[in-house]
Amino acid sequence: MVDLSVDLxxxxxxxxxxxxxGTFGYGLEFEPFLDLNAIGGIVVKGLYFGxxxxxxxxxxVETPSGLINAIGLQGVGVEQFAKETLPRLRKYQTxxxxxxxxxxxxxxxxVIGYLNDQKGISAFELNISCPNVEKxxxxxxxxxxxxFSLVKLAKQASRLPIIAKLSxxxxxxxxxxxxxxxxxxxxxxxxNTILAMAVDIETQRPKLANIFGGLSGPxxxxxxxxxxxxxxxxxxxPVIGMGGIMTGAxxxxxMIVGAKAVEVGTANFVDPASTLRIxxxxxDFCQTKGHDKIADLxxxxxx
Amino acid sequence: MTxxxxxxxxxxxxxxxxxxxxxxSPALAGGAKPGQFLMVRVSDRVxxxxxxxxxxxxxxxxxxxxxxxxxxxxxxxxxxxxxxxxLDILGPLGKGFDWDADIKGKLVYxxxxxxxxxxxxFLARELRTAGARVKxxxxxxxxxxxxxxxxxxxxxxDVACSxxxxxCGFHGLVTALLQKDINKQRPAALFVCGPDPMMKKTAEIAxxxxxxxxxxxxxxxxxxxxxxxxxxxxxxxxxxGTWRKICEDGPVFSGDExxxxxxx
Numbered sequence: 105m106v107d108l109s110v111d112l113x114x115x116x117x118x119x120x121x122x123x124x125x126g127t128f129g130y131g132l133e134f135e136p137f138l139d140l141n142a143i144g145g146i147v148v149k150g151l152y153f154g155x156x157x158x159x160x161x162x163x164x165v166e167t168p169s170g171l172i173n174a175i176g177l178q179g180v181g182v183e184q185f186a187k188e189t190l191p192r193l194r195k196y197q198t199x200x201x202x203x204x205x206x207x208x209x210x211x212x213x214x215v216i217g218y219l220n221d222q223k224g225i226s227a228f229e230l231n232i233s234c235p236n237v238e239k240x241x242x243x244x245x246x247x248x249x250x251x252f253s254l255v256k257l258a259k260q261a262s263r264l265p266i267i268a269k270l271s272x273x274x275x276x277x278x279x280x281x282x283x284x285x286x287x288x289x290x291x292x293x294x295x296n297t298i299l300a301m302a303v304d305i306e307t308q309r310p311k312l313a314n315i316f317g318g319l320s321g322p323x324x325x326x327x328x329x330x331x332x333x334x335x336x337x338x339x340x341x342p343v344i345g346m347g348g349i350m351t352g353a354x355x356x357x358x359m360i361v362g363a364k365a366v367e368v369g370t371a372n373f374v375d376p377a378s379t380l381r382i383x384x385x386x387x388d389f390c391q392t393k394g395h396d397k398i399a400d401l402x403x404x405x406x407x
Numbered sequence: 408m409t410x411x412x413x414x415x416x417x418x419x420x421x422x423x424x425x426x427x428x429x430x431x432s433p434a435l436a437g438g439a440k441p442g443q444f445l446m447v448r449v450s451d452r453v454x455x456x457x458x459x460x461x462x463x464x465x466x467x468x469x470x471x472x473x474x475x476x477x478x479x480x481x482x483x484x485x486x487x488x489x490x491x492x493x494l495d496i497l498g499p500l501g502k503g504f505d506w507d508a509d510i511k512g513k514l515v516y517x518x519x520x521x522x523x524x525x526x527x528x529f530l531a532r533e534l535r536t537a538g539a540r541v542k543x544x545x546x547x548x549x550x551x552x553x554x555x556x557x558x559x560x561x562x563x564x565d566v567a568c569s570x571x572x573x574x575c576g577f578h579g580l581v582t583a584l585l586q587k588d589i590n591k592q593r594p595a596a597l598f599v600c601g602p603d604p605m606m607k608k609t610a611e612i613a614x615x616x617x618x619x620x621x622x623x624x625x626x627x628x629x630x631x632x633x634x635x636x637x638x639x640x641x642x643x644x645x646x647x648g649t650w651r652k653i654c655e656d657g658p659v660f661s662g663d664e665x666x667x668x669x670x671x
Binding site: 126127128129133134136137149157158160161162163164165166168169170171173175178179321322350370372373374375376377 | 408409410448453454455456457458497626627628629630632633634635636637638639640649650
């Protein structure tokens, strides 16, 4: 029996596999495909205070081993989520994390303020890195001082742990990660999608109505892994790694470079039971290799 | 909705770049309704990455049929599968076509363009079972784009064909054939699937003639079951529209709900 539990300090997870925000709906969409209790946690789709319209279609384009999306965070607001979805998520033992969005600093605080009092939430993942809501992919996580101030503001407003979700679209990811740590983040998750585009050569038009979107999927895994390694080596707070994880082997790579847990994203579209399969593949690996505890593998990269 | 990783192709037919697979899967066939679709994995590798959404073309107790045209890399790979090959499929997904019991004895037109004919065969058979008088209008660019017409005739369905180049049936667009037929005999309802311009034109005719119409929309999809919000269409809500998911809220919508995109 392998001990798959991991301790983020502020949160103990039954296993290190979480479903990534934006790829797992509000969680209940996956009830037909897997036992939600069998995965470490669910990061629900990003929530603004009110309902949000999102971008016009086309919102998706498939590229080699990847997917570019420009959904634009369409979704229900906090009220509908708290009234309709959260009560049904509470019956699961799986950790529920909320991806918190805001069009302004004030809105992040409002979302946190509203959800602070709701039972059944383990942590907030601060979405400061969505590339699809402002012009040219702009987001707070592109700048260390915006990252610092927003994390600090969120931390002051929050009764729950704050995880800052970072963007890969920066020159120096370590500088941003340190800004989040100094701002008081309890943890860091990375990477969000890579700003990208695709063109239809017949019409000479962009394939996405938004022109730009965020690239995810196996195509981005090597970049994500490099950034997770850089950040995990530079900060003291726990790091959650993500970017193109399709298999247990992918997840183990992230853990070996220092991630305490992982989030699985695009894989959920291809195989809705991916998170569960990845838990089992990690367990099988540990059993085969004789590791009693997955935690023993974290940050064991040999150089 | 279920995932059957061990569905199996038991019969394959090909006409140029159009293909029909009969797929053995009691789990998927069980509750399937006309207008619902499947998400089919075309490769066990990561390129192409996503499943492809395909309408259910026919259903028997232990099997389903899909009918598709090669439209890109994914469907091209799918077309290479052989009888006996396994397929990893999610389904049945979405909300299908809808009709009341009083359809019995009434005349309905099923209007299909190109590969959009796929869900209408399943629908025609169910409507006929419900007692409706079914007429199918089947349009394509040219004769090779109408590979299913003999199948429909064999099934005893009343089929009228149209081709843009006049190589089969009515010479012109299927929407022109529809207008002509409506002028002769007014149907109680229209059920439509085809390319967007054809469906938009059909929606205009239906609105003008005040005939209720249902449209099965096509879209590229990320997941097929409502999680990614990638496949939206403008749907009326009060005076304005809202982006609704084709996969979960559709793929079938009624004509008066859909806000069609402007040309170009």
